[in-house]
Amino acid sequence: MESITEGLEPNATGIVIINYGLQVLIEGLDGIYCGNHYRCYKRANVPSLVAGDHVIWRNANPFGIVVARQTRSSKLARLDISGKTKSVAANVSQLFIVIACVPLPITNLIDRYIVAAEAEHISVTLIANKIDLDKHKNSVQLQAVINEYKRIGYPVIRSSVKTAIGINLIKNNLRNETSLFVGQSGVGKSSLLNLIEPTANSHTRPLSIANEKGAHTTTVSRLFRVSSGGNLIDSPGTHTFSLAHLDSRQLIEGFKDFHPFLGKCKFRDCLHDEQSGCAISEATKKNLVSARRFKNYHQIKDELKIK
Template sequence: MSKKKPLSQGQLRRMRANQTKRLKRSDANDAPELQDNLLGPEQSGVVISRFGQHADIETIDGTVSRCNIRRAVTSLVTGDNVIVRLATEVQASSSIGGIVEAVHPRKSSLTRPDLYDGVKIIAANIDQILIVSSVLPSFTTQIIDRYLVASEDTDIPPIIILNKIDLLNDDNRDDIEQALARYQAIGYPVYRVSSHTGEGVEDIKALLNEKVSVFAGQSGVGKSSLINALMPEADLLIGGVSDNSGLGQHTTTTAKLLHFQSGGDLIDSPGVREFALWHLDATRVGWCFIEFRDFLGTCKFRDCKHGDDPGCALREALEAGHITQDRFNNYHRIIASLDEQRHARHFRAIDE
C-alpha cells in the first residue's frame, strides 16, 4: 500500500496554531463542569452530533443528552462510540446532561483536508459510502472517480447508486449503462433507484440494514430526496435543481447520526458534499484506482508520469484492455487538478 504523504512543516505549524486558538476560545467559553457527585455510573453511548465543546450522546436506552467533553478527549466526531456519565440531577439553569469521559478506538474515519488542520476527521465508524450520481445533473464519471479515490484512501467500502432512473431515455441510457458496467467489471457494486417513483428503494433499505452509512455526491443528484424516501421521519430539506444552471443547492448544515426504521444508521454530513483531494500525492491517487494496482511500480522508469513515457506499464495495460480509457483519463484529470488546488490554497493561506 502506498504511504500517505506526511504534512509539510508549514501545514503542521498552521494546524498547531489553529488548534491552540480553538483551545483558548473553548477555555474561555466552557460551561462549569458537572460535579462528580451529580453524575451516574459510566455507560456506553454514541455521538449523535457535535456542537463546539458539547456533543449530543445517545445511550443504549435511546435517551439523547447534551454533554460536556472532558479536556482529555482531544478528538470527538459524529459516530464515535464513547463512555459517558449522565447527570443524576440537571440544574434548571443548565441544559448539560452529562460528561463524555472517553472515546473507544475507531474502526474507520471519514476525513477531508483542511487548510489549517491538515487532514480533519469529520465522522467515525462508517461501514460504507454510498456514492450517489444521477441522470440529472448530467451524469459524469469524473465526479464518481473522485469519490472513489476518497473512499479508497479512507479504506471505507464504496457503493455506486444511480438516482433518478425515471429520467433515463434513448439519448442517455446507453452511455450511462456502459459507464456503470465498467465500474461493475472492476468490482464496485452498482444500484439503480428513483426516489421519485420508489423504484429500487427497497434494495437500498436492505443494503443499509445493520450498517452505518454515508451518502456522498455532488449537489443536485438527489441525496436528500433519496434519504427522505428511505427515512421520511428525518424531514430533511430538499434542494431543488436550478432551472438556469442545472446545479443543485446544498442543504445539509450539521453532521448528525440518524436511524433508519428498517435498520441501520445514517451519518448525514456537510463534510461529504465535496471530497477535496489536494492532500494526496500522485502515487496515492494511482493506488486508489484499484485496477491500476497490479501495474504500479512496474514501469521502466521510476519517475514515470503514466503519460507517453516509454515503458509505462499503465499505458501498456490500457492498450491491452486491462484499464479503460475513461478511468485512465479521469486519473490524469485528478492529478492535473492537485497542483492547481494546492496553489490556490497556498495563496489563500498567505492572504489570511
C-alpha cells in the same frame, strides 16, 4: 470549590449523532440511556467528534459530558478551507456514492470518494438515483459512467424516489452496517434518506433550473438509525473533495483497476504518465483501464504535488 465531576452520573457508552460545534448530540447505548438522545459538552482532552464516533460519556442536568472517544475502526476525512484534515464520519463500514443524470456525475469527484474509502478499507457502492429520468438528455452519459464503474467491480443500485425502485435493495444493504451517503449537491440524497427512513425529515430543495445544479440542503454530517436495520450517515453535498491528507501509495492503491499493471512498467521509478514503458498508460490504449480514470488520477496527483 465544586468538583468537576459533581452531579455527573456513572460512565456510559454512546454514539455521536451530530456535532453542533460546542455541543454534540449522542444516543445512549446502554442501560437506562439506551435509545435516548442527550446533548453533551466534551472535555478539552477529548479529540474532535463526528457522526458515528463511539464515546464514553456521563449524564448530568442539563447537559452531559463526553469523557473519552473510543478507538475508530475507520474514518473518512477531507481538507477544510484552512488546510486542516477534517473528519466527515467515523466507524463507517460502507460508502454509498449517489449519482444522477441531473446534475451530471463528476467522475473526478467519484474517484476521490473511492480513493478515500479504499484507504480506509471501506466498501463502495454507487447509487444511480433519479433513474425514472431515462429520457433525459444526460441519460446516455450516466449509463456510460455506470458501465465504467461496474466493469471495475463496484456494485451499482438503480433507484428512484418517484417510483421507489431500488429502495428495498438499499435497505437490505444497510442492515448491520454503518453507511455513509456522499455525492454532489442535488443528486437526491436527502430525498432518498426520507424514503428509506421517514422519521429523518431531511430538508430537500429543488435543482436550479438554469444550471441543473443542486443547493446544499445538508450542512453537517448526521447519523440516522434506520428502522429496518443499520445506521445511515448523511453528509453535505459537495462539488469538491480534497485528498491532500493521503500519500502517493494510498492514491494509486485507490485505483484498483490499476493494480494488475503495477510493477510491470519498463522503469521501476515510472511516474505512470504518458512516458514510454508505463504499463498503466499502455493499458488505457488497449481499453483495459479507463482513460478517464487515468486522467482523474493525474489531476488528483498534480493537485497533491506528488511525484
